[in-house]
Amino acid sequence: MTIVKKALPYFLAVVASFIAAGIFIALMGFDVFKAYSTILFTSFRTPNGFIQTLLKFVPLVLQALAFTIPLTAGKFNIGGEGQMIAGGIGAAVVGILFSSLPAYLLLPLVILGGIIAGAIWGLIPAWLLYKFNINEILTTVLLNFVALALIDYVCTGALRDPGAGHPTTVAIGVGGWLPLFMKNPPFHAGIIIAILVAIGVYIYTARTTGGYELIATGANPRAAGVFGIKVRRMFVLSLLLGGAIAGLSGAIEVAGVQHRLIEGMQSNYMVLGLIIGLIAKGDNRVVPFVAFAIAILEVGASAMQRTLMIPVEMVFIVEALILLFVLLSDVVRRK
Amino acid sequence: MDNQTILELTNVRKVFGQTVALDSVTFSLRRAEIHGLLGGNGAGKTTLMNILYGLYRKDEGEILHKGKKINIQGPKDAIRQGIGMVHQHFLQIGNFTVLENIILGTDIDNRYTMKTQNEEKKILDLCQRFGLDVDLNTTIDTLTVGTRQKVEILKALYRGVDILILDEPTTNLTPQEVDALFESLRVMVNDGLSIVFITHKLREVLSVCDRITVLREGKNITTLDRKDASEEVFVRAMVGDKMDIENSIYFATDQRSSFVNRLDQAAAFEMSSVSFINKDGIPRLKDVSLNIHSGEIVGVSGVAGNGQRELAEIVTGVIPVSHGKILLDSKDITHTNNQELFKTGIAYIPEDRLHDGFLPKANVAQNLILGHHRNQPYSDGNFINWKTVFKETREQIKEYNIKTSGPEDVGGNLSGGNIQRVLIARAFSMPSQLLVAHNPTRGLDIPSMDFVYQKMLKRREEGYATLLISEDLDELIRICDRIAVIYRGEILGILPRSEFDKYAIGRLMSGIKEENPATEEKALP
Ligand SMILES: Nc1ncnc2c1ncn2[C@@H]1O[C@H](COP(=O)(O)OP(=O)(O)OP(=O)(O)O)[C@@H](O)[C@H]1O
Ligand SMILES: [Mg+2]
Numbered sequence: 098m099t100i101v102k103k104a105l106p107y108f109l110a111v112v113a114s115f116i117a118a119g120i121f122i123a124l125m126g127f128d129v130f131k132a133y134s135t136i137l138f139t140s141f142r143t144p145n146g147f148i149q150t151l152l153k154f155v156p157l158v159l160q161a162l163a164f165t166i167p168l169t170a171g172k173f174n175i176g177g178e179g180q181m182i183a184g185g186i187g188a189a190v191v192g193i194l195f196s197s198l199p200a201y202l203l204l205p206l207v208i209l210g211g212i213i214a215g216a217i218w219g220l221i222p223a224w225l226l227y228k229f230n231i232n233e234i235l236t237t238v239l240l241n242f243v244a245l246a247l248i249d250y251v252c253t254g255a256l257r258d259p260g261a262g263h264p265t266t267v268a269i270g271v272g273g274w275l276p277l278f279m280k281n282p283p284f285h286a287g288i289i290i291a292i293l294v295a296i297g298v299y300i301y302t303a304r305t306t307g308g309y310e311l312i313a314t315g316a317n318p319r320a321a322g323v324f325g326i327k328v329r330r331m332f333v334l335s336l337l338l339g340g341a342i343a344g345l346s347g348a349i350e351v352a353g354v355q356h357r358l359i360e361g362m363q364s365n366y367m368v369l370g371l372i373i374g375l376i377a378k379g380d381n382r383v384v385p386f387v388a389f390a391i392a393i394l395e396v397g398a399s400a401m402q403r404t405l406m407i408p409v410e411m412v413f414i415v416e417a418l419i420l421l422f423v424l425l426s427d428v429v430r431r432k
Numbered sequence: 433m434d435n436q437t438i439l440e441l442t443n444v445r446k447v448f449g450q451t452v453a454l455d456s457v458t459f460s461l462r463r464a465e466i467h468g469l470l471g472g473n474g475a476g477k478t479t480l481m482n483i484l485y486g487l488y489r490k491d492e493g494e495i496l497h498k499g500k501k502i503n504i505q506g507p508k509d510a511i512r513q514g515i516g517m518v519h520q521h522f523l524q525i526g527n528f529t530v531l532e533n534i535i536l537g538t539d540i541d542n543r544y545t546m547k548t549q550n551e552e553k554k555i556l557d558l559c560q561r562f563g564l565d566v567d568l569n570t571t572i573d574t575l576t577v578g579t580r581q582k583v584e585i586l587k588a589l590y591r592g593v594d595i596l597i598l599d600e601p602t603t604n605l606t607p608q609e610v611d612a613l614f615e616s617l618r619v620m621v622n623d624g625l626s627i628v629f630i631t632h633k634l635r636e637v638l639s640v641c642d643r644i645t646v647l648r649e650g651k652n653i654t655t656l657d658r659k660d661a662s663e664e665v666f667v668r669a670m671v672g673d674k675m676d677i678e679n680s681i682y683f684a685t686d687q688r689s690s691f692v693n694r695l696d697q698a699a700a701f702e703m704s705s706v707s708f709i710n711k712d713g714i715p716r717l718k719d720v721s722l723n724i725h726s727g728e729i730v731g732v733s734g735v736a737g738n739g740q741r742e743l744a745e746i747v748t749g750v751i752p753v754s755h756g757k758i759l760l761d762s763k764d765i766t767h768t769n770n771q772e773l774f775k776t777g778i779a780y781i782p783e784d785r786l787h788d789g790f791l792p793k794a795n796v797a798q799n800l801i802l803g804h805h806r807n808q809p810y811s812d813g814n815f816i817n818w819k820t821v822f823k824e825t826r827e828q829i830k831e832y833n834i835k836t837s838g839p840e841d842v843g844g845n846l847s848g849g850n851i852q853r854v855l856i857a858r859a860f861s862m863p864s865q866l867l868v869a870h871n872p873t874r875g876l877d878i879p880s881m882d883f884v885y886q887k888m889l890k891r892r893e894e895g896y897a898t899l900l901i902s903e904d905l906d907e908l909i910r911i912c913d914r915i916a917v918i919y920r921g922e923i924l925g926i927l928p929r930s931e932f933d934k935y936a937i938g939r940l941m942s943g944i945k946e947e948n949p950a951t952e953e954k955a956l957p
Contacts, residue, residue, distance in 0.1 A: 317787070320789050321791070
């Protein structure tokens with residue numbers, strides 16, 4: 098099939114969801130065209146808009162990959178949020194405890210702390226699955242709640258910043274901050290990490306034997322097992338990788354954006370990550386592009402709320418509708 | 433159109449991407465007939481019937497039901513018109529009972545209490561009328577494929593269909609089950625039902641069908657009455673002149689010379705006193721000893737479910753040996769895992785192609801390297817060399833005559849027989865000390881069967897060992913050097929080619945052991 102043919106259903110889905118949401122916007126008494134031009138072009142009108150989009154892209158692409166990598170092996174990781182929080186906690190704790198270390202030591206430690214903490218959060222469901230065959234959907238979801246409790250504990254406990262009005266820890270050492278390309282607006286180097294991860298994931302899944310085994314496991318675990326692939330290990334590995342990447346997104350949030358751990362820093366990134374992953378139909382290669390498109394919408398949404406007073410939720414509806422229409426186009430095409 | 437005709441498809445065309453699956457096909461079905469649908473792999477049989485059953489939309493053409501044009505949008509419409517279908521790979525709910533599976537999706541009388549006596553009575557009635565005896569209260573998981581097929585037929589009958597489509601219903605049945613099925617079909621036809629019967633086995637067609645339609649590469653070639661038909665006519669119609677019947681093994685009449693058993697040589701493969709006890713503690717293989725020499729084809733014959741699957745999986749390292757010892761090239765491989773085995777010289781064609789051997793969501797290239805994906809030239813152990821893989825895949829698509837649009841085609845798009853060809857290509861394309869082939873020609877058309885036999889004989893000439901596990905006795909007799917008969921997990925006897933005798937083997941297959949077996953395993957070193 099040609100690229101055009103493949104892209105067509107996406108295009109139609111986007112158009113259809115814009116029309117559907119447009120009707121609502123019009124009914125609510127807003128100017129549809131103004132709303133949409135704000136949503137679509139904010140990212141490209143000013144350098145600031147573009148930078149905001151790139152910053153938004155970082156957690157979105159990482160969360161989506163945290164979902165699609167296990168999905169490649171046929172496992173559902175709905176715990177990206179918990180893993181991101183765990184990663185944030187790991188990064189913040191390391192950053193605070195060793196705050197006096199120089200940057201060339203502290204920054205890698207902070208990032209690594211996030212990755213490891215996220216990986217551990219992914220490893221728990223993986224181990225339960227491996228050992229006791231407990232469904233990973235259940236455990237990953239439940240661990241989100243555990244992580245929420247944990248971040249509350251950390252942010253109100255010993256590391257708390259008493260001066261802040263919101264549950265927050267004290268700042269991590271300056272050495273742990275991600276370097277900035279630009280001070281105003283602050284544009285941190287997380288984008289480089291995210292792009293490297295996306296490329297790494299692409300190389301791993303599309304080029305390596307391990308990645309092939311991951312795909313084969315997802316395509317038919319029984320057949321993969323018969324032909325010598327250690328399927329259960331692939332399950333564990335996939336959830337571990339997913340957790341590590343989600344953890345990384347938490348670490349970047351701490352080291353690049355907040356410079357401390359703040360309750361609520363996970364935002365709604367996981368849900369958006371799921372939507373991105375599903376729109377991309379689980380294809381790791383497509384994820385970065387969809388993530389970028391969603392980042393544009395998200396940035397446009399905030400601008401729209403600021404200038405036109407249309408609630409940001411409208412864009413969330415658009416995103417969900419896109420997903421719905423993409424899935425629908427699959428059903429229609431099957432015959 | 434005569435008044436006998438109840439269903440007619442005219443000028444049906446269906447295109448998938450660039451493949452023309454059906455090209456102006458015409459098909460008519462009379463009342464109370466069994467109509468055979470024949471054709472090579474990928475000829476479009478399943479597609480045509482899927483259109484009739486509403487699973488695919490046709491691009492062109494018409495469907496006439498009792499002379500009236502009908503529009504079928506989905507299986508629900510089809511059933512409303514009295515058309516039912518039993519698929520090649522059907523789906524049932526494993527932990528539901530037979531009864532529940534049958535009535536699933538239909539209205540029941542006592543909707544709120546879920547009391548199903550009325551339904552049960554109706555089904556029992558059908559069972560009796562058509563000689564389909566099934567216990568309605570057992571769960572599906574515990575049943576054999578043959579019985580599950582009956583459930584599937586009952587499901588259609590229960591919905592009151594008068595046209596029943598059976599897509600390769602006999603591929604997974606034992607000969608006894610096939611006979612029983614045919615008897616039931618006859619009763620149905622006498623009752624006024626019409627049946628479309630897809631198969632690759634000419635003998636079945638000749639024994640049970642009233643009329644036969646042959647498809648070739650999406651076109652219909654001919655429709656014949658049974659009395660005008662013979663095996664050769666069909667083969668000619670199905671493959672054109674492509675097949676060299678004189679040199680085929682399938683039609684061979686001359687006796688092939690038996691393998692000269694160089695008994696002085698060590699066997700290439702040797703299993704001694706191997707047992708396997710399954711998870712539930714039931715012994716499935718008992719004290720099995722079997723050896724295969726280089727350049728020998730050893731067959732394993734038996735009624736399905738007597739331990740063949742376990743034997744295949746033990747040899748290929750999929751399941752662990754409970755007791756005993758296995759040697760390959762004098763190396764102990766008893767506890768070697770299957771990943772190692774595939775690397776060091778075992779190839780495998782599993783019986784259940786869709787579950788055990790195929791990745792429907794992956795593409796053809798990815799399917800072809802499964803199990804060999806860590807070996808040269810496909811991979812250096814860390815990275816897969818897709819360029820080589822694609823090149824090889826293209827060559828194999830040609831050599832093994834796989835009908836597909838290319839290496840990137842999704843596996844699930846292939847027809848049943850073409851999926852089997854992928855498995856065959858995978859197993860033969862890599863050099864292997866031992867090939868374990870379990871019902872390798874299942875679902876293949878005759879030229880492809882012949883091709884597989886040629887390939888096996890080539891292995892034999894090149895001095896490689898082959899273990900052919902098959903339920904098709906004719907197949908075993910055709911190409912094996914020795915045949916071992918398995919019954920309830922035990923090898924009851926091993927016969928050399930000179931002593932092949934259908935009746936002797938048949939007796940052993942049903943567990944009757946002679947007093948003084950001349951050819952026992954112990955006679956061999
Ligand atoms: N969903 C699909 N998408 C693309 N191609 C398809 C699809 N279904 C069938 N085809 C193609 O249409 C052709 C006919 O397939 P079909 O399954 O009807 O063959 P068949 O006669 O049933 O063969 P077999 O004996 O192997 O079961 C094949 O080339 C197959 O690859
Ligand atoms: Mg078919």
